[in-house]
Amino acid sequence: MSFYVTTPIYYVNAAPHLGHAYTTIAADVMARHHRQRGEEVFFLTGTDEHGEPVADAAHALGIEPQELADKNAERFKALAPRLDASNDFFIRTTDPEHEAVVQQVLSKVRENGFVYEGTYEGWYCPRCADFKADNEIDEGNRCPIHHVELTREQEDNYFFKLSAFQQRLEDLYAEREDFVAPRTRYNEALSFIRSGLRDVPLSRHKLTWGVKVPWDEQHVFYVWFDALLNYYSALSYAPEPGAPASGATPASAAPGASLTERMWPASYHLIGKDILRFHAVYWPALLMAAGLELPEHVFVHGFLLMDGEKMSKSLGNVLDPFAVIDRYGADALRFYLLRDVPFGQDGSVSTAAFELRYESELANDLGNLASRTIAMVHRYRDGVAAAVTLDGELEGEFGGLAGEVQWLMDRAELTGALELIWQRVRRLNRYVEERAPWRLAKDEASAQQLDVVLSSLVAGIRVVAVLLHPYLPTSTDKLLGALGVEGRSLALARWEATDALGCKLGQLEPLFPKSQ
Numbered sequence: 001m002s003f004y005v006t007t008p009i010y011y012v013n014a015a016p017h018l019g020h021a022y023t024t025i026a027a028d029v030m031a032r033h034h035r036q037r038g039e040e041v042f043f044l045t046g047t048d049e050h051g052e053p054v055a056d057a058a059h060a061l062g063i064e065p066q067e068l069a070d071k072n073a074e075r076f077k078a079l080a081p082r083l084d085a086s087n088d089f090f091i092r093t094t095d096p097e098h099e100a101v102v103q104q105v106l107s108k109v110r111e112n113g114f115v116y117e118g119t120y121e122g123w124y125c126p127r128c129a130d131f132k133a134d135n136e137i138d139e140g141n142r143c144p145i146h147h148v149e150l151t152r153e154q155e156d157n158y159f160f161k162l163s164a165f166q167q168r169l170e171d172l173y174a175e176r177e178d179f180v181a182p183r184t185r186y187n188e189a190l191s192f193i194r195s196g197l198r199d200v201p202l203s204r205h206k207l208t209w210g211v212k213v214p215w216d217e218q219h220v221f222y223v224w225f226d227a228l229l230n231y232y233s234a235l236s237y238a239p240e241p242g243a244p245a246s247g248a249t250p251a252s253a254a255p256g257a258s259l260t261e262r263m264w265p266a267s268y269h270l271i272g273k274d275i276l277r278f279h280a281v282y283w284p285a286l287l288m289a290a291g292l293e294l295p296e297h298v299f300v301h302g303f304l305l306m307d308g309e310k311m312s313k314s315l316g317n318v319l320d321p322f323a324v325i326d327r328y329g330a331d332a333l334r335f336y337l338l339r340d341v342p343f344g345q346d347g348s349v350s351t352a353a354f355e356l357r358y359e360s361e362l363a364n365d366l367g368n369l370a371s372r373t374i375a376m377v378h379r380y381r382d383g384v385a386a387a388v389t390l391d392g393e394l395e396g397e398f399g400g401l402a403g404e405v406q407w408l409m410d411r412a413e414l415t416g417a418l419e420l421i422w423q424r425v426r427r428l429n430r431y432v433e434e435r436a437p438w439r440l441a442k443d444e445a446s447a448q449q450l451d452v453v454l455s456s457l458v459a460g461i462r463v464v465a466v467l468l469h470p471y472l473p474t475s476t477d478k479l480l481g482a483l484g485v486e487g488r489s490l491a492l493a494r495w496e497a498t499d500a501l502g503c504k505l506g507q508l509e510p511l512f513p514k515s516q
């Protein structure tokens with residue numbers, strides 16, 4: 001089994017903000033979950049460095065695009081580990097290996113008869129790097145996303161024959177209803193297709209900052225085609241996941257097979273809703289034109305909003321993820337974003353809502369549950385949770401939990417899965433209150449009952465901690481470490497006594513200390 005998940009590659013025209021951190025975190029949760037299943041996982045993120053937005057931003061600063069790209073790519077690269085993202089590779093579209101693959105694949109598309117020369121005229125948003133259809137133009141001839149004035153562009157270009165894929169794309173959507181999710185986004189993409197596909201520019205003549213068109217070096221490829229191909233090109237030159245510097249193949253990998261053979265096509269492309277059309281229409285058509293296999297799923301998340309508007313550098317309403325992490329740690333940020341904003345919908349974010357989730361859920365629900373349980377095992381049982389039969393009352397809620405979480409994860413329902421796990425965290429808190437181990441401890445006749453309660457709590461915490469591991473990698477490592485659980489495999493989320501019972505528990509520092 002292999003699982004290949006991608007984030008969009010981020011424009012390097014500005015520094016990273018929380019909106020960028022969001023997709024990387026979501027992809028990381030999926031990657032970590034699939035590793036827990038024992039699958040071979042490849043998780044890709046990176047930067048989109050060509051095109052007009054980057055060239056314009058560099059010129060405004062009086063520097064070369066490459067200089068700006070180098071500077072900002074470093075900031076995106078630095079963000080990934082701060083988020084605790086376990087990406088296997090970080091692609092930059094200025095990598096020469098990527099550029100070569102772009103030239104090769106698009107030449108193939110031309111050989112296959114899907115490229116021709118023509119003149120394009122239309123309204124263009126330099127920030128989207130995209131031409132706008134008539135029904136996508138806001139009042140005052142402005143971009144509905146960036147609110148900047150559109151420019152009238154006329155240019156001799158090479159065109160991609162998107163219209164040739166009208167029927168094949170309609171068939172794709174009819175045959176694979178889970179190709180795009182959530183359903184509203186599937187419907188949106190399908191209605192765009194049904195409204196009639198027009199050919200799109202494949203190259204830009206006026207720009208020089210891009211991958212050169214090999215059959216006509218006066219042109220560079222339109223940045224979106226260059227960018228989309230990162231998902232494919234990366235596999236041709238990324239080192240083996242988890243490989244030492246020597247590049248040796250890990251034991252789990254099929255011997256001799258390249259990353260492309262093993263990982264292509266992608267299992268999930270995670271994207272924001274503003275780039276739906278590129279991924280749900282252009283991308284499959286491009287792959288068809290090149291004779292390459294299509295991805296399994298495109299999952300579209302919503303926008304993080306601040307004060308009712310999309311958080312974006314150009315609107316100036318951004319939260320700096322580095323600052324949040326400095327104060328609360330990456331786990332808290334990961335948790336907050338996937339808990340408070342239903343994955344797949346828009347949602348507002350604010351410091352007040354963040355602090356509330358931190359205090360009431362991380363510190364109280366989970367942190368206190370873990371520390372008081374471990375403290376009671378130390379106090380009443382000298383640190384050893386007995387290997388007894390677990391409380392049958394909890395079986396129903398914990399027995400099938402891992403399977404339900406897997407089912408949701410297969411559908412990228414990251415908020416739904418987290419909610420399900422959190423219900424069990426709350427159930428364990430109620431269980432502590434109901435059984436009141438401190439009372440049982442006072443009565444020698446209840447000794448066996450006390451063992452069952454404490455061991456069931458330890459087992460329940462193990463189950464939720466294993467399932468929460470993709471969301472909260474650092475704190476669950478501490479917690480599982482204190483419980484004596486080795487490994488992070490999903491098999492450890494079974495509701496049954498394991499080695500963790502009968503062994504001495506460690507000490508646990510507060511997982512989520514009260515903020516200063």
Ligand code: MSP
Nearest residue numbers: 008009010011019048227228271272303304310311
């Ligand atoms: N470079 C293109 C993507 C090419 S993928 C082949 C691009 N870059 S971007 O930096 O502008 O945006 C990258 C991703 O960040 C997009 O999925 C976008 O939706 C997401 N976000 C940017 N701001 C966001 C929010 N405020 N909220 C959530 N995600 C948002 O588009």
